[in-house]
Amino acid sequence: MFFIKVTVFIVLALLFRKIWKEAIQRRKTLKARVQKSLQQAGWSCTSHFHYGGSWIATYKKTLQKQVVLVNENTLTFDELRKATLAALLSNINQVKIYYNQITPHTRKALHMLSKTHRTHRIRFTVQESI
DSSP states (O other), X not given: OHHHHHHHHHHHHHHHXXXXXXXXXXXXXXXXXXXXXXHHTTOEEEEEEEETTEEEEEEEETTEEEEEEEESSEEOHHHHHXXXXXXXXXXXXXXXXXXXXXXXXXXXXXXXXXXXXXXXXXXXXXXXXX
């Protein structure tokens, strides 16, 4: 009986480890794909940081600046707020958002931010993961 329990435990541990590694690899590849596509377009990264499950970076190309938010899981309002604050503090007028899923509250906030574009002068570009 003990042997069966140990065997099941080992099999489950290996299975969970494989799932965890695939999730980490998928996050790295999405971030790498976004970085590569922006660098090929002539953008250079000026700063970046990780917040929870998302990656927020500022990019510059001659006189243009933009904030990029890459989220692998569900995009929440808090992560959107951090990207918006980074854009406001850096005088950036374009925010690109890449995500897999989005919460209804965040979708409504993006809609409201897009409607008030003339007030805050930040344009939001939203794409599901590339």
